[in-house]
Amino acid sequence: MARTDAIVLGAGIVGASAALHLVKRGLSVALVDRRGPGEETSYGNAGIIEGNTLFAHAFPNGLEALLKIALKQSPEANYHLAALPGLVPWLLQYRANTRGARAMDFVKAMRPLYARAVAEHEALMAEAGAARYLRKSGWLKIYWSDASFAATARERELAAELGLSRRALTPDETRALEPSLAPVFAHAVHWPEAASVSNPAAVTKAYVDLFTKLGGLVLNGDARTLRRSGEFWRVDNDEGPVDARIAVVALGPWAPDLLGPLGIRLPLAVKRGYHRHYKAQGNAALSRPIVDTDYGYCLAPMEQGMRLTTGAEFAGRDAAPTPVQIDRVLPAAKALFPLGDGVEAQPWMGSRPCFSDSRPVIGPAPGHPGLWLDYGHAHWGLTLGPASGRLLAEMITGAATFCDPKPYSADRFAS
């Protein structure tokens, strides 16, 4: 039977980053997954390291927007009727948390993590030999109308107050940055402090390779076998059980499968999302991801092609895929950029693990000594994986933390 100082469960970007930060601090660490590193949610995201993020994604405002979603005509959101009754309490909490003063609570709580996002990735990429995936060219948000641009003015005002760089651009100025975009939009904003990657799964794999090089163990096993064994946590894997005093749950959308039976029930839901790659016509290209705020999709240049990603789908995590949003946004995406044939026959689907206040949980599991939580990174798991991993490793090793971990505590849901 193997024994390590720590077991990290889940080798997505969040678990890989946590395992790497622990091993870099001298702990012996086993990283356990039932698949290869970065093959689930961390495979298919839009690759944006959103260091500039201020507000959480707002709950739709106004009758017209809600009606459009209800009638399944909204490009940015879809739902399965069967999932709605179970989601109502979470949706009401989510709605309250994205309004008024609470929207600012998110900004204040999350700024220290976002502010570290790009630098933490850059440091790990340099060490892991993965810098070739990084583009420090920011991202562009585009707006088709004066009204949709004006509706997001608060974000830009707050960015100015906090000293975050952003540049509002005319269509011509935008096309100077991205000549392949058609001038179908009215405004754009360039956020230069964000970064992006050309292959999110390869970045996670590179971090796991570095982890192995530094002495970390990668094991194939089912995290749900985690159990107490005296003063240790034990998990089964292909090479027999492994024990450690410390276990970290970094299972993203699957964390409740393990935590529920342990009696830890936190308000996590999933926002499913899809992607499909398309060939670019002729020499058309993009140097950075483009987010179309009116139609709720992102177009991100990837090694596999132009990755078109969709907004949120509220459905059971394991329910059959219904990639209708790809079809809803495709005409707008094609009007914006000359997309050619699809690369894969079927879209990819993933599940963003999202707490009702959109913040992750990073810290000790209530009532279970030695058990730590690092999950629920919602729309920003790629962005925040390395910063979260650093914070968690600092907490576990008793070092000074680079920011106050209280806003990410599981205890915030106790009442």
Ligand SMILES: Cc1cc2nc3c(=O)[nH]c(=O)nc-3n(C[C@H](O)[C@H](O)[C@H](O)COP(=O)(O)OP(=O)(O)OC[C@H]3O[C@@H](n4cnc5c(N)ncnc54)[C@H](O)[C@@H]3O)c2cc1C
């Ligand atoms: C369409 C889309 C676009 C996105 N775009 C962005 C973006 O541009 N920028 C950004 O920052 N974020 C983005 N995200 C969010 C981001 O992808 C996620 O927040 C992030 O991948 C979550 O990482 P994770 O490591 O927590 O989870 P995962 O990557 O899902 O990792 C969890 C791991 O746990 C393993 N696991 C599960 N159950 C078990 C078990 N029983 N036993 C063993 N192992 C198990 C899985 O195999 C998996 O490897 C996007 C998400 C989607 C869906």
